[in-house]
Amino acid sequence: MASRAASRLIPSASRSIRSLSTVSSTASKLVSRNALASTPVARVARSAPKFLVGQGQTRSASSDEGASTMTVREALNSALEEEMIRDETVFIIGEEVARYNGAYKVTKGLLDKFGEDRVIDTPITESGFTGMAVGAALAGLRPVCEFMTWNFAMQSIDQIVNSGGKTYYMSGGNVPCPVTFRGPNGAAAGVGAQHSQDFSAWYGSIPGLKVISPWSAADCRGLLKAAIRDPNPVCFLENELLYGVSFPITKEELSEDFTLPIGKAKVEKEGSDVTIVTHSKMVTHALEAAEILEKETGIKVEVINLRSIRPLDIDTIIKSVKKTNHLITAEQGFPAFGVGSEIIAQICESSAFDFLDAPPERVTGADVPTPYAESLEGMAFPDTNVLVKVIKRHLYRQ
Amino acid sequence: MRVDEKLTLLLQITGPPPNVPPKHHTTTTSTPLPTPTPLPIFPTADEKGRPLYVSGSQAERMARAGRMSSPLRRGTHESWWSSEMGWFNAVAKTIPTYRVLDEEGHLVRGSQTPEISQDEALAMYRTMTLIPIVDNVLYQSQRQGRISFYMQCAGEEAAIVGSSAAMLAGDEMFGQYRESAALIHRGFTLDSLMAQCFGNVEDKGTKGRMMPVHYSAPELGFHTITSPLATQMPQAAGAAYALKLDEERQGDCVICYFGDGAASEGDFHAALGMNSVLGGPCIWFCRNNGFAISTPIIDQYAGDGIASRGPAYGLDTIRVDGNDALAVLSAVREARRRAVEGKKGVLVEAMTYRVGHHSTSDDSSMYRPIEEVKEWSVVDNPIHRFRAFLASKKWWSEEDEKKLLAKNKSDVMRAFGRAEKLPKPKLGEMFNDVWGVGKGEEVPGVIMEQRAELGRLLKKYGDVWEPWRRERKRFVEEGEDVMDCDGRGS
Numbered sequence: 001m002a003s004r005a006a007s008r009l010i011p012s013a014s015r016s017i018r019s020l021s022t023v024s025s026t027a028s029k030l031v032s033r034n035a036l037a038s039t040p041v042a043r044v045a046r047s048a049p050k051f052l053v054g055q056g057q058t059r060s061a062s063s064d065e066g067a068s069t070m071t072v073r074e075a076l077n078s079a080l081e082e083e084m085i086r087d088e089t090v091f092i093i094g095e096e097v098a099r100y101n102g103a104y105k106v107t108k109g110l111l112d113k114f115g116e117d118r119v120i121d122t123p124i125t126e127s128g129f130t131g132m133a134v135g136a137a138l139a140g141l142r143p144v145c146e147f148m149t150w151n152f153a154m155q156s157i158d159q160i161v162n163s164g165g166k167t168y169y170m171s172g173g174n175v176p177c178p179v180t181f182r183g184p185n186g187a188a189a190g191v192g193a194q195h196s197q198d199f200s201a202w203y204g205s206i207p208g209l210k211v212i213s214p215w216s217a218a219d220c221r222g223l224l225k226a227a228i229r230d231p232n233p234v235c236f237l238e239n240e241l242l243y244g245v246s247f248p249i250t251k252e253e254l255s256e257d258f259t260l261p262i263g264k265a266k267v268e269k270e271g272s273d274v275t276i277v278t279h280s281k282m283v284t285h286a287l288e289a290a291e292i293l294e295k296e297t298g299i300k301v302e303v304i305n306l307r308s309i310r311p312l313d314i315d316t317i318i319k320s321v322k323k324t325n326h327l328i329t330a331e332q333g334f335p336a337f338g339v340g341s342e343i344i345a346q347i348c349e350s351s352a353f354d355f356l357d358a359p360p361e362r363v364t365g366a367d368v369p370t371p372y373a374e375s376l377e378g379m380a381f382p383d384t385n386v387l388v389k390v391i392k393r394h395l396y397r398q
Numbered sequence: 399m400r401v402d403e404k405l406t407l408l409l410q411i412t413g414p415p416p417n418v419p420p421k422h423h424t425t426t427t428s429t430p431l432p433t434p435t436p437l438p439i440f441p442t443a444d445e446k447g448r449p450l451y452v453s454g455s456q457a458e459r460m461a462r463a464g465r466m467s468s469p470l471r472r473g474t475h476e477s478w479w480s481s482e483m484g485w486f487n488a489v490a491k492t493i494p495t496y497r498v499l500d501e502e503g504h505l506v507r508g509s510q511t512p513e514i515s516q517d518e519a520l521a522m523y524r525t526m527t528l529i530p531i532v533d534n535v536l537y538q539s540q541r542q543g544r545i546s547f548y549m550q551c552a553g554e555e556a557a558i559v560g561s562s563a564a565m566l567a568g569d570e571m572f573g574q575y576r577e578s579a580a581l582i583h584r585g586f587t588l589d590s591l592m593a594q595c596f597g598n599v600e601d602k603g604t605k606g607r608m609m610p611v612h613y614s615a616p617e618l619g620f621h622t623i624t625s626p627l628a629t630q631m632p633q634a635a636g637a638a639y640a641l642k643l644d645e646e647r648q649g650d651c652v653i654c655y656f657g658d659g660a661a662s663e664g665d666f667h668a669a670l671g672m673n674s675v676l677g678g679p680c681i682w683f684c685r686n687n688g689f690a691i692s693t694p695i696i697d698q699y700a701g702d703g704i705a706s707r708g709p710a711y712g713l714d715t716i717r718v719d720g721n722d723a724l725a726v727l728s729a730v731r732e733a734r735r736r737a738v739e740g741k742k743g744v745l746v747e748a749m750t751y752r753v754g755h756h757s758t759s760d761d762s763s764m765y766r767p768i769e770e771v772k773e774w775s776v777v778d779n780p781i782h783r784f785r786a787f788l789a790s791k792k793w794w795s796e797e798d799e800k801k802l803l804a805k806n807k808s809d810v811m812r813a814f815g816r817a818e819k820l821p822k823p824k825l826g827e828m829f830n831d832v833w834g835v836g837k838g839e840e841v842p843g844v845i846m847e848q849r850a851e852l853g854r855l856l857k858k859y860g861d862v863w864e865p866w867r868r869e870r871k872r873f874v875e876e877g878e879d880v881m882d883c884d885g886r887g888s
Binding site for chain 1: 608635672836
């Protein structure tokens with residue numbers, strides 16, 4: 001498979017277009033099949049084509065224009081595209097990923113570029129396409145399996161945990177299962193209890209799975225590319241509210257060779273008074289809180305963006321706690337048996353425990369199913385103000 | 399005129415096709431229902447009496463989609479308008495069961511012997527007679543506490559070996575758990591099989607990490623057995639899709655085994671749905687052995703078996719006598735041809751009977767009379783049926799039978815004795831392969847910590863505490879391999 005020439009991309013893409021047009025010419029005069037097949041969603045011209053590589057496009061990313069900005073959505077899209085060009089065995093499977101361009105438009109334009117064999121709309125059966133992704137990985141491909149949201153992946157969690165996560169070990173290290181499971185995770189806005197759950201802790205507890213919870217556009221590009229190249233099954237937990245957020249991005253981060261190591265956290269902001277360990281959207285709130293506190297009270301907050309939930313970069317946290325002597329974890333998941341609980345437990349077991357000047361604290365989502373009403377939902381998740389208050393109290397400044 | 403051309407013509411008219419007989423005719427359905435529902439008037443055969451068959455390769459599916467004349471008809475094969483409110487609960491009369499040999503091993507009237515050479519036939523027979531002995535020895539050893547678990551395939555030898563014999567060396571195989579005979583027929587040695595069951599140092603497939611019977615043999619295209627039921631099915635659909643994409647593997651095929659109980663799992667429907675829509679050469683081989691642990695099929699499904707579900711997914715389907723090795727062989731060969739040529743799924747339902755208990759955790763005498771089991775193993779014994787065929791061909795004699803049984807027994811006992819004496823893999827294997835580690839990457843810290851902790855404890859207590867001193871001796875290197883570094887907190 002790997003030896004197949006990259007030129008195959010072109011015939012496969014053109015073949016799918018041809019077959020569609022043949023179909024439409026013989027179809028009824030009333031409604032063309034194409035019209036029925038494609039959704040009414042307008043095909044928006046790419047806002048930042050310079051990040052995308054494809055036929056007939058030049059990569060101005062490596063030109064002298066220098067650093068710029070990029071949304072998380074574009075970062076994910078470009079990472080997927082580059083990995084599909086780099087490796088013929090990479091393909092995308094899921095609901096609405098092809099014609100609809102993905103429920104959140106992360107796979108926009110990929111069907112046109114890579115054809116129906118590599119960007120695959122499936123019947124609505126999570127256990128089916130997740131199982132197919134696992135099976136295709138066992139047979140030598142590198143699938144990217146998109147869930148419309150991670151909440152729906154519970155219908156196929158057996159395939160992810162019991163088959164994907166364990167086959168390598170159970171097969172005596174003979175059969176790897178390199179699948180990237182990805183999709184939006186955690187609370188969005190006004191989608192109620194069944195669409196608002198954070199699964200970091202769920203998948204983070206499974207030996208054999210790698211779990212990534214990225215924040216910025218650079219995180220998403222570097223880590224998604226690393227996840228696809230990784231020989232292990234990786235759960236890539238995106239955040240719906242971050243998809244449209246723009247982040248500055250450097251030339252280096254736009255390079256098609258750019259990857260970030262899985263299992264390494266990033267100190268987003270250095271500080272000396274308290275360590276905030278957080279991931280995904282809460283990184284934004286932690287940075288905002290740090291800025292407010294620094295301006296108002298002079299408290300210098302160190303913000304650690306976990307990036308990977310598993311393997312967990314506990315060494316970076318230990319180092320930081322030894323410096324600041326205070327630890328607060330911040331996440332949108334439930335408190336019980338969560339990511340914060342695990343970090344605090346590991347810190348208490350480590351050599352950093354003796355450096356703590358106060359009991360470590362968790363800031364988490366409320367321990368109730370997420371309410372739908374906007375006002376209640378707002379209260380169910382921590383934000384910048386909550387973090388500011390907690391940090392002040394934690395440092396006895398209130 | 400070809401059948402599918404005819405169907406194209408049928409599409410262009412409204413109203414029933416002209417060759418449909420004018421009168422109602424009533425048929426009973428497979429299971430006796432309280433009020434037998436008459437079948438609607440479907441044309442089930444063309445005017446020459448050949449069965450109407452909606453050909454279903456992926457290319458043909460696309461072509462059919464193009465022929466669908468209006469959006470209202472999207473989603474049906476070829477339907478016509480009818481003023482009659484025709485209810486139905488089957489699409490054909492009870493699905494027949496294909497067989498070549500009768501219970502006594504004679505060719506049934508009108509049947510065609512599949513092309514089979516003496517060598518092929520004898521190889522099948524050797525596996526079919528070997529597996530009961532393997533099963534017997536390992537089953538007894540579980541009862542004596544020498545291994546933790548075992549599952550036999552008694553009664554299903556013909557279904558498993560016949561289907562395996564129809565597959566080629568490059569094919570992929572997904573088993574449920576009762577397919578050790580298929581694995582042996584593919585060339586898995588008795589030593590490897592025993593090594594897996596004992597989890598000893600020669601267990602290359604699972605390195606002592608899996609329960610007995612959960613074989614893994616990637617070199618033979620045999621995927622790791624998973625305990626959760628039917629999860630292999632969507633994976634098989636995925637492997638079939640991978641074959642479809644891989645230009646170097648055109649002509650290869652997937653076979654996926656499952657039982658009548660597994661067909662009640664959502665994954666069964668997920669897999670058949672995915673495979674029928676996305677394509678990829680796959681044989682769905684159902685071993686309908688009458689029981690899901692203790693649940694008989696009468697409590698498992700109400701329709702006409704598993705085969706009736708094939709047409710619902712647009713799959714070519716056949717029901718075959720699972721105790722007839724020749725029928726299974728020829729049906730699966732044809733299934734394989736259709737799957738590979740059409741790049742699609744094909745469903746085979748093999749009707750058989752589970753003579754053994756479900757597993758060593760089960761005592762089937764609690765839920766079925768022992769007479770029933772005896773009757774099956776005497777009246778419809780797959781091994782006896784095949785042997786009678788071999789004898790009729792003059793390929794087999796009493797003499798050969800005696801020699802083979804003696805050889806099988808001594809082979810199995812030798813492999814068993816050898817496997818039990820071999821030491822366990824290195825203790826450190828417990829920590830390997832949790833995550834694959836790429837070039838230049840480190841093994842995750844959490845693994846190294848645990849390994850070092852065990853090493854520390856072994857250093858401290860491995861020689862002075864009697865239970866550990868004894869236990870250490872069972873492993874290659876006696877645990878020395880994990881004692882190479884100090885544990886945290888030591």
